[in-house]
Amino acid sequence: MFITFEGIDGCGKTTQIKLLAEYLDQKGIKNVMLREPGGVKISEEIRTLLLDAHEKIEPITELMLFSAARAQLVETLLKPKLAAGISVLCDRFYDSTTAYQGFGRGLDVAMIDNINKAATGGLEPDLTIFLDISVAESKNRTCRQIADRIEQSGDNFFERVRAGFIALSEKYPNRVKRINVEGEDVESVRNQIVVVVNKYLCEHANA
Numbered sequence: 001m002f003i004t005f006e007g008i009d010g011c012g013k014t015t016q017i018k019l020l021a022e023y024l025d026q027k028g029i030k031n032v033m034l035r036e037p038g039g040v041k042i043s044e045e046i047r048t049l050l051l052d053a054h055e056k057i058e059p060i061t062e063l064m065l066f067s068a069a070r071a072q073l074v075e076t077l078l079k080p081k082l083a084a085g086i087s088v089l090c091d092r093f094y095d096s097t098t099a100y101q102g103f104g105r106g107l108d109v110a111m112i113d114n115i116n117k118a119a120t121g122g123l124e125p126d127l128t129i130f131l132d133i134s135v136a137e138s139k140n141r142t143c144r145q146i147a148d149r150i151e152q153s154g155d156n157f158f159e160r161v162r163a164g165f166i167a168l169s170e171k172y173p174n175r176v177k178r179i180n181v182e183g184e185d186v187e188s189v190r191n192q193i194v195v196v197v198n199k200y201l202c203e204h205a206n207a
């Protein structure tokens with residue numbers, strides 16, 4: 001199983017990935033957690049560059065860097081894990097590129113679709129958990145003192161990114177499952193994710 005987690009900054013992905021990993025462990029389903037951009041040395045170094053609040057990066061450069069980080073992760077770690085029968089839980093994947101660089105920065109989404117395919121060699125998640133939260137609530141939850149370069153992009157940017165994720169969940173309803181986290185506690189979100197994952201497992205038990 002290849003499951004990705006998506007949503008605007010501050011939606012609580014990182015906590016929920018850990019909880020799902022624990023749940024899968026209990027079920028005896030071997031899994032690893034990865035993050036994007038990151039996971040392997042080159043991609044972590046690209047991540048540092050991309051999030052550096054002192055850098056000014058052009059949208060097209062940003063797109064290429066996120067895609068380069070992804071290509072390296074997919075080929076050297078993600079595909080080998082899946083091939084070894086290990087489920088992968090990934091904190092973001094190409095839907096983030098569509099939402100942030102496409103809807104957020106305004107780059108052409110059809111071009112991004114092509115670049116996403118090239119960077120992943122056509123690999124698609126089996127399931128994408130989209131944790132949906134308003135921009136106002138996400139800001140309350142992000143308690144970091146210093147925002148990184150992307151987090152400094154402003155409310156209008158994040159409204160567009162959120163609209164991008166919603167559009168993706170409507171375009172790919174079988175894969176992208178929108179879960180409302182606004183006003184919900186950690187446990188109730190975790191339970192909703194478990195229901196979605198178990199439904200997927202039941203439907204694909206004989207696949």
Ligand code: TMP
Binds near residue numbers: 091092094
């Ligand atoms: P994180 O804070 O969720 O680890 O993600 C790093 C930041 O990078 C976050 O602000 C979202 C952003 N991002 C993009 O803009 N495009 C992408 O393709 C990815 C994977 C992340």
